[in-house]
Amino acid sequence: MLRPRGLRAALAALSTAVLTATLLAGAATASPGTAPAAESPTSAKAPQAAGNKVVGYFTEWGIYQRNYHVKNVETSGSAAKLTHINYAFGNVTGGKCAIGDAYADYDKAYDAAGSVDGKADTWDAGALRGNFNQLRKLKKLHPNLKVLWSFGGWTWSSGFGEAAKNPTAFAESCYNLVEDPRWADVFDGIDIDWEYPNACGNTCDTSGRAAFKNVMAAMRAKFGQNNLVTAAITADASSGGKIDAADYAGAAQYVDWYNPMTYDFFGAWAAQGPTAPHSPLTSYSGLPQQGFYTDAAIQKLKGLGVPASKLLLGVGFYGRGWTGVSQAAPGGTATGAAPGTYEAGIEDYKVLKSKCPATGTVAGTAYAHCGNQWWSYDTPATIAGKMTYKQQQGLGGTFFWELSGDTTSGELIKAIS
Numbered sequence: 001m002l003r004p005r006g007l008r009a010a011l012a013a014l015s016t017a018v019l020t021a022t023l024l025a026g027a028a029t030a031s032p033g034t035a036p037a038a039e040s041p042t043s044a045k046a047p048q049a050a051g052n053k054v055v056g057y058f059t060e061w062g063i064y065q066r067n068y069h070v071k072n073v074e075t076s077g078s079a080a081k082l083t084h085i086n087y088a089f090g091n092v093t094g095g096k097c098a099i100g101d102a103y104a105d106y107d108k109a110y111d112a113a114g115s116v117d118g119k120a121d122t123w124d125a126g127a128l129r130g131n132f133n134q135l136r137k138l139k140k141l142h143p144n145l146k147v148l149w150s151f152g153g154w155t156w157s158s159g160f161g162e163a164a165k166n167p168t169a170f171a172e173s174c175y176n177l178v179e180d181p182r183w184a185d186v187f188d189g190i191d192i193d194w195e196y197p198n199a200c201g202n203t204c205d206t207s208g209r210a211a212f213k214n215v216m217a218a219m220r221a222k223f224g225q226n227n228l229v230t231a232a233i234t235a236d237a238s239s240g241g242k243i244d245a246a247d248y249a250g251a252a253q254y255v256d257w258y259n260p261m262t263y264d265f266f267g268a269w270a271a272q273g274p275t276a277p278h279s280p281l282t283s284y285s286g287l288p289q290q291g292f293y294t295d296a297a298i299q300k301l302k303g304l305g306v307p308a309s310k311l312l313l314g315v316g317f318y319g320r321g322w323t324g325v326s327q328a329a330p331g332g333t334a335t336g337a338a339p340g341t342y343e344a345g346i347e348d349y350k351v352l353k354s355k356c357p358a359t360g361t362v363a364g365t366a367y368a369h370c371g372n373q374w375w376s377y378d379t380p381a382t383i384a385g386k387m388t389y390k391q392q393q394g395l396g397g398t399f400f401w402e403l404s405g406d407t408t409s410g411e412l413i414k415a416i417s
Contacts, residue, residue, distance in 0.1 A: 052397055054081055054083050054417060056073075059088050059089075070135055072408075076406065077414075078406065081414070082145060083145070084147070085148070085403075086150040090151040096163070150232070151174065157203070160205065164211040168221075170218065191230045196234050212246040212248070213246075213250045230255055231251075233258050237292075257309075260297050262298075265278055266289075266292065273331075275322050277330060277366075279294070308393055317400050321340070349412060356370040361382060364389070366382050398416050
């Protein structure tokens with residue numbers, strides 16, 4: 001996410017009009033030595049005013065190895081820039097919504113130093129602790145901040161097939177959990193992260209094209225109009241791909257907005273490459289899979305009838321990387337996943353900005369080649385370009401995965417805001 005100092009200075013000097021034109025042109029243009037871009041975003045004018053939602057994921061497991069807590073959302077300055085937090089994840093099992101990690105969610109005791117408001121948790125009967133209580137305290141500091149409980153995710157999406165057999169009962173279970181009197185004031189709605197309806201993710205779903213629409217209809221019916229109902233959805237815009245597998249257009253009437261996951265298009269699960277940016281904004285010459293870029297997903301969803309105001313632009317606060325790479329430009333061969341702090345092939349921006357600084361840009365995002373490693377990730381500069389795209393497309397806002405990947409001073413969320 002670092003970029004040449006010359007570009008940083010140029011951006012600061014440009015007027016708003018020139019900035020808009022330059023960033024969008026740059027989004028589709030590779031740096032010297034990279035593959036040239038094939039196209040730019042399809043629409044140059046916003047069909048309507050863009051929204052300003054900024055939705056960040058907070059992961060319940062981040063409190064362990066990552067040592068990232070709700071207090072960090074405050075001290076980094078991120079809380080003041082967020083409009084919504086998605087708390088990830090609740091489980092989906094046995095046809096119901098269920099607690100993901102009880103200790104992290106509502107049992108872990110925070111001392112005064114670790115607490116958002118500087119006050120230690122108590123062990124009084126019925127006292128709420130854990131992340132839920134810290135989120136409650138964060139909302140008191142930021143009364144306009146909303147929190148949604150997100151269910152599913154890559155690992156826990158296998159339960160949606162069973163849930164889809166009785167959407168009404170599933171929605172009832174989710175409502176009862178989210179609105180549990182112990183923490184009902186913490187949450188302002190629910191986010192469904194089904195990966196993927198009638199398609200394959202960590203597991204394969206065969207519940208049919210109408211299943212997602214039926215589930216979202218049941219959610220809206222149960223949660224009503226006073227609660228938020230949102231969903232993270234696929235960004236696979238390839239012909240016959242995951243967007244085609246479910247009725248996202250038909251379900252749009254029931255959601256406040258969608259979060260198309262416009263990242264993880266490419267990664268070291270293809271161990272030998274070719275290397276490619278995991279979050280390209282546009283297509284470019286050499287793109288390994290057609291339809292695997294942000295603008296393709298946005299245009300396809302809009303073309304199906306999903307309102308632009310109900311689409312948020314997705315940004316990753318992390319990079320994807322390969323090792324055994326000799327070629328600096330995208331499209332090189334590799335021998336496997338680059339080492340990462342928690343998992344091979346993935347690393348936080350806050351680490352990569354120093355460990356492997358960006359050496360070029362392609363398709364509106366950055367890449368880095370250091371030693372025999374090749375990484376792709378977004379920087380403040382490329383996020384600025386994506387925000388220009390968001391404005392031009394009239395999208396409802398931005399969301400990102402996830403808060404702990406940013407620097408302690410919130411470099412990336414500042415670029416969004």
